[in-house]
Amino acid sequence: MAGTKVIMKDVAQKAGVSITTVSFVLNKNTQVAIPEETRERVSRTIRELGYVRNAAGRHLASGKSHMLAIVLPAAEHLRVDAFIPQILSSLNEICHKNGFGLLVHAIEDPTRPDAYADLVSANSIDGLFILNPRVDERQINALIDAEFPLVIGPGWKHDKACGIGFSNRGAACKAVEYLIGLGHRRIACVNYGPAKFLTAASRYLGYKTALEKAAILLDEDLVVWADFSHESGYRAAMELLDRCKNPTAIFVGNDTVAIGVLAALRERGFAVPGDLSVVGMDDIPAARFLYPPLTTVSVDAMEYGRRAGEMLISLVKGVRPEPARVYLETKLVVRDSSAPPS
Amino acid sequence: MAGTKVIMKDVAQKAGVSITTVSFVLNKNTQVAIPEETRERVSRTIRELGYVRNAAGRHLASGKSHMLAIVLPAAEHLRVDAFIPQILSSLNEICHKNGFGLLVHAIEDPTRPDAYADLVSANSIDGLFILNPRVDERQINALIDAEFPLVIGPGWKHDKACGIGFSNRGAACKAVEYLIGLGHRRIACVNYGPAKFLTAASRYLGYKTALEKAAILLDEDLVVWADFSHESGYRAAMELLDRCKNPTAIFVGNDTVAIGVLAALRERGFAVPGDLSVVGMDDIPAARFLYPPLTTVSVDAMEYGRRAGEMLISLVKGVRPEPARVYLETKLVVRDSSAPPS
DNA sequence: TTGTAGGCGTTATCAA
DNA sequence: TTGATAACGCCTACAA
Numbered sequence: 001m002a003g004t005k006v007i008m009k010d011v012a013q014k015a016g017v018s019i020t021t022v023s024f025v026l027n028k029n030t031q032v033a034i035p036e037e038t039r040e041r042v043s044r045t046i047r048e049l050g051y052v053r054n055a056a057g058r059h060l061a062s063g064k065s066h067m068l069a070i071v072l073p074a075a076e077h078l079r080v081d082a083f084i085p086q087i088l089s090s091l092n093e094i095c096h097k098n099g100f101g102l103l104v105h106a107i108e109d110p111t112r113p114d115a116y117a118d119l120v121s122a123n124s125i126d127g128l129f130i131l132n133p134r135v136d137e138r139q140i141n142a143l144i145d146a147e148f149p150l151v152i153g154p155g156w157k158h159d160k161a162c163g164i165g166f167s168n169r170g171a172a173c174k175a176v177e178y179l180i181g182l183g184h185r186r187i188a189c190v191n192y193g194p195a196k197f198l199t200a201a202s203r204y205l206g207y208k209t210a211l212e213k214a215a216i217l218l219d220e221d222l223v224v225w226a227d228f229s230h231e232s233g234y235r236a237a238m239e240l241l242d243r244c245k246n247p248t249a250i251f252v253g254n255d256t257v258a259i260g261v262l263a264a265l266r267e268r269g270f271a272v273p274g275d276l277s278v279v280g281m282d283d284i285p286a287a288r289f290l291y292p293p294l295t296t297v298s299v300d301a302m303e304y305g306r307r308a309g310e311m312l313i314s315l316v317k318g319v320r321p322e323p324a325r326v327y328l329e330t331k332l333v334v335r336d337s338s339a340p341p342s
Numbered sequence: 343m344a345g346t347k348v349i350m351k352d353v354a355q356k357a358g359v360s361i362t363t364v365s366f367v368l369n370k371n372t373q374v375a376i377p378e379e380t381r382e383r384v385s386r387t388i389r390e391l392g393y394v395r396n397a398a399g400r401h402l403a404s405g406k407s408h409m410l411a412i413v414l415p416a417a418e419h420l421r422v423d424a425f426i427p428q429i430l431s432s433l434n435e436i437c438h439k440n441g442f443g444l445l446v447h448a449i450e451d452p453t454r455p456d457a458y459a460d461l462v463s464a465n466s467i468d469g470l471f472i473l474n475p476r477v478d479e480r481q482i483n484a485l486i487d488a489e490f491p492l493v494i495g496p497g498w499k500h501d502k503a504c505g506i507g508f509s510n511r512g513a514a515c516k517a518v519e520y521l522i523g524l525g526h527r528r529i530a531c532v533n534y535g536p537a538k539f540l541t542a543a544s545r546y547l548g549y550k551t552a553l554e555k556a557a558i559l560l561d562e563d564l565v566v567w568a569d570f571s572h573e574s575g576y577r578a579a580m581e582l583l584d585r586c587k588n589p590t591a592i593f594v595g596n597d598t599v600a601i602g603v604l605a606a607l608r609e610r611g612f613a614v615p616g617d618l619s620v621v622g623m624d625d626i627p628a629a630r631f632l633y634p635p636l637t638t639v640s641v642d643a644m645e646y647g648r649r650a651g652e653m654l655i656s657l658v659k660g661v662r663p664e665p666a667r668v669y670l671e672t673k674l675v676v677r678d679s680s681a682p683p684s
Numbered sequence: 685t686t687g688t689a690g691g692c693g694t695t696a697t698c699a700a
Numbered sequence: 701t702t703g704a705t706a707a708c709g710c711c712t713a714c715a716a
Contacts, residue, residue, distance in 0.1 A: 057693030
């Protein structure tokens with residue numbers, strides 16, 4: 001904000017060079033050899049005048065907006081899930097470091113779930129990171145086919161997709177196998193969101209897989225579905241308890257929902273882990289400060305966002321990241337909410 | 343993504359009108375009377391061709407980017423604070439409804455706290471919402487002076503500022519007065535962030551005000567400072583307990599930090615509220631599901647974001663919102679973490 | 685009511 | 701090595 005608007009022409013005039021030269025300096029163009037002296041003089045003039053490139057002009061001429069977007073397929077996600085803000089945070093950092101802005105687009109109108117595609121059509125963004133897509137999102141494949149820079153979960157079924165995340169199925173399986181290892185047999189599942197969300201479906205699959213491997217028959221009455229929020233976890237747990245099927249452990253689809261589950265158990269007088277063990281997923285920052293501290297499966301959310309950003313920026317620059325699919329490590333973190341059945 | 347790029351000219355040709363007419367239809371221009379029949383035909387053609395306005399062209403020609411930004415002066419905020427995502431969520435909604443994109447800019451480089459000003463200089467954004475500024479942010483007044491659309495807290499000291507928020511001082515005072523009303527005298531304060539953040543400073547002021555009104559001498563040893571995260575709240579509480587000043591209640595600057603405080607108390611064997619009462623602020627979604635359910639001061643975060651968005655969009659459209667400073671209502675929510683001293 | 689034409693600020697091609 | 705100059709796609713006086 002150096003008072004009035006300064007444009008490239010002003011810089012060129014003041015520095016006594018052409019606009020082209022200024023542009024070369026700004027873009028750190030190495031193809032052309034500009035004398036250090038000239039380069040220095042132009043840089044100084046830019047600083048003196050407080051000149052900043054106009055985004056619109058640059059965008060129109062280059063076709064690059066220097067904007068990336070993160071799409072969250074459910075507004076509820078953004079509102080309540082403690083995992084997302086961490087991703088946002090590291091993604092934000094990577095973007096800034098590389099000169100990109102970060103657009104957040106949470107889908108809150110279910111009738112237009114693909115509204116974000118307009119951002120692409122309008123050429124508003126250079127790349128897209130889609131977190132936890134719905135399974136029926138057809139638009140996504142069209143974008144990948146069109147070779148639009150796009151990062152999504154590693155399990156997305158498209159040959160050319162670039163993805164990062166972790167094995168939701170594997171992680172869930174790990175959590176449930178841990179419970180089985182403790183001796184639990186009647187293990188309930190409170191999933192964290194509707195099955196139309198890819199990762200929620202995968203986590204449920206992991207739950208089923210673990211039971212199968214241990215030859216435990218799946219009891220549908222032990223499965224309830226929450227809807228992202230603490231509140232929904234609370235309600236789901238209440239419903240589960242009302243069914244009187246006496247589980248000895250509960251696998252919860254994520255920690256955010258587990259917060260509600262723990263509250264419900266407390267309210268109904270169940271001791272954790274005395275009467276019931278609870279295991280979550282995500283290891284949100286609050287997990288270790290809950291009562292009791294929550295056993296969960298940890299993923300490094302900050303790294304998740306960082307790597308996603310790096311992959312996306314690589315794609316935007318025309319370099320296909322290698323490897324194209326990254327599975328982050330998950331780790332069972334045992335705290336005090338789990339114990340052998342009594 | 344209708345395959346290849348469609349521009350206005352294509353629409354104009356196919357519909358058999360001039361580019362101007364298409365532009366008028368797109369912009370819902372009411373100055374000019376276009377026959378319903380023509381308008382309809384153009385709209386249909388736009389749909390058939392899957393045409394979407396190019397953001398760069400529009401931006402350059404109109405000077406409007408149709409982007410708003412929210413600035414978070416500490417990256418830590420975004421990472422761990424459960425209040426912010428809710429604001430983000432409703433802000434996101436209002437933006438979409440009005441055809442704006444939402445840029446998130448968390449400041450993570452303390453050496454360049456005003457990097458977001460470049461967004462303004464580059465004309466990348468039409469408006470700015472600054473949440474919880476640092477008190478020393480000089481850039482802000484320059485922007486307001488330049489009449490750049492900007493929404494900030496209502497307490498920001500500039501005649502022309504537009505602000506929304508709530509009285510942090512008043513809300514904190516309310517919380518502490520409640521504790522005093524219960525009979526507490528030795529009330530500690532765990533603030534949620536450094537005093538250079540405006541709202542943290544205001545909440546501390548509220549704490550002091552309440553003590554003063556009740557003629558209770560402020561004991562500096564009862565005051566500790568956290569740093570936004572649960573973890574920092576945990577550590578701050580530990581430090582407080584180590585000082586052995588035997589408070590009977592703790593006022594915590596926000597609920598996020600209070601989660602850490604509760605964990606520390608638990609670990610040290612203090613019963614809440616039996617041995618110590620705890621009161622937080624913000625009423626984050628998790629507050630009522632904590633153990634014990636947290637007494638706190640509630641503000642409607644969703645409305646906060648919504649109103650902020652509305653004010654900002656109004657400003658962008660050149661209409662100064664009325665009133666220019668909005669104080670949202672705060673409400674003491676008494677749950678189970680507070681009781682009279684034993 | 686519709687069309688023509690100039691301009692927005694940058695990039696990038698092509699001469700010089 | 702540098703400088704003109706033509707795009708880029710849209711908006712908007714102004715003209716018809």
